[in-house]
Amino acid sequence: MSDTAAPIKFFEKRERAYPKRIWGKYRKLKWVAMIVTLSIYYLAPFLRWDRGLHAPDQAILIDMPARRAYFFFIEIWPQEVYYLTGLLVLAAVALFFVTSLAGRVWCGYTCPQTVWTDLFVWVERIVQGDRAKRMRLAKGPWSLEKLWKFAVTHMLWIIIGMLTGGAWVFYFNDAPTLLEQIIHFDVPWSVGGWILALTFSTYLMAGFAREQVCMYMCPYSRFQSAMFDKDTLIIGYDEDRGEPRGKHKKGDSWDGRGDCVDCTLCVQVCPVGIDIRDGLQMECIACGLCVDACNEIMDKVERPRGLIRYDTTHNVEARLTGQPVSSHVLRPRTFWYISIMTIVGAVMLYGLLNRSPSELHVLHDRNPLYVTLSDGTIRNGYDIRILNKTHDDMIFSLSVSGLEGAEIRVQAAGDPEADSLLVYADSVGHYRVFVTAPKPSSGRSDVTFTARTTDGTIVETYSGLFLSAGR
């Protein structure tokens, strides 16, 4: 459309946003969301959960050296990491579900990037003042005032960053112990490294990158438009009501003009620096601050609220044509999201409730596959691993079935019998086992190993092989 071919711009310089302070329903909601999410983040590692003598008493703990993850009543071994997969699937679909209903509310209220950015902007405002003062300070020449205000801002940012990184490491160590170590600067380099890395990333992401993370780095913000439909709540400017916009003096008539007084407050409060009146944009994180701003102005000029509001495309159209507005919460899209969440949740719940307290793994020797003994019988060697996930020592009886005349022998210190194998609490019992049998007619026989506790409460089986031919 443009008549002159403007040079293609390969790089657009970022216009930094200086969000103006605003107060209203959604701002209140944002503060609440920040307090709740940050409280969870900082306090959760200090919750205790009694698991008895042999396990840590931290409610949420990922114990890397011991290869265990604890979440209240759930304890997970590395091979059960599929629970994490289930959790991630649930989280993803829940995100899809919320987005299809209410747009990018995750982005606007609870995403860590948003929460920390909000926190950093708050710090910035406390030290440097509101939007106009900050802009003047940033554009102005270096002065003593600018220097100390910037220094204090950045120092506070770094302190918040350190607290962020400092809290992160608590999820991987016993929090009270580590807190004491951190206070005394007596931490392993791995812990120190993580604190430093997260300090730096928090400082960088929330202090400098801010909305650019959402615009250029975050994949979710890009593909969420696929979850939008006409019944999704989005933040929209009511063009029909607002236009034609223009300045308005008290006492002027409202006839023949729109309600928008072009005060640009909605632009000034926007944390991503867009003008919502241009329509829904990729950058919009649906935080609702422009709604608060506009409502405040509408109250002042005594026009009805809601010139900028959360609404669905469907209802905007319905209002225009005078049809009744309605909300379609249950739609094919949301139905599927709910179904997937229900199924994944049910599978995980079933898995957790039926989680086996032990496992049996049998690994057949590869070199050699079998040994011929002097009386012509055949012997196979196996590595047996019995997992005891309970917090008590257990005695297992190991047997083999499905093979004529098979005898089982355990090669271990103290020559234990196969029917009394000790496996310590919360650990893996590793035994060398020999099975000897008269040479079977087939070179490859299917056998079943069974490990059961003496009281018979736990029975684990493993389908293995007994080989007597081939190399």
Next chain:
Amino acid sequence: MSNIEKDEHTGVETTGHEWDGIKELNNPAPRWWLGVLIITIIWAIGYSVIYPSWPTLSGDGERGGTVGSIGWTQYDELADSQVEIFERRAQYLSRFESASFEDVQADPGLYAFALAGGASAFKDNCATCHGTGGTGAPGYPNLLDDDWLWGGTIEDIHQTIRFGVRADHDETRFSEMPAFADIYSSEEIADIADYALSFSTGGSYPVRGKELYDEQCALCHADNGTGDRFQGAPNLADAIWFYGGSKAELVAQIRRPKHGMMPNWDSRLDANTLRQLAIFVHSLGGGETE
């Protein structure tokens, strides 16, 4: 270049290079990128001064190359990192040294320590002949089965490893089967082979074979062919053959016997390693208690 040409579409300078009407635009690498390059060059210079970097023709030390201002070497790094390992191993070693074989077998920690050390030493020293799995080969005994030439208790195995078989040591295990090709005809030897095979197969044999066996072979291999571990005479009545169990292989062995040789490892390995090896071989499946 007095007049710099600009590309009409993008407004970017050209380099003046043109190929078939396509002009090269001058889009220099970003300044920060250039900065990083320069920093890495400075870094490299500093690094090469501080750390050993440059190879030299005649090495300053035995390893050659420049030393670096802080005197750091990977060898020292390795030694430092091993200090802890050696210290930890020393605790086990001192206990292992004073423990009998029975003590070791009863102690899970010591037993695991012995097996780990033995497995490692086995791969380094024994696997060449006996195979990585210990299964041996014709002429090299399988260490996994229950057929032992010189005995299968830990003590027996330890002695065999320590002093070897037909090795250059006074205590070495020694046996020698005569070459019967010098004494008997081919037919007579074939008859002996038939009789020796009959111990395990139960097949028929000529009477002469039994007579010659009883006269010449029974002294070592016993009347019923079960052999004699004291003399290292193989058991002929079981399912396992050292040099092959076909009649031809048996005849060949009777005519001109092959004699394997195993070194006396006490000249190459320390006492602890020898004991670890004995425990390891004993654990492979055929180990005997008494």
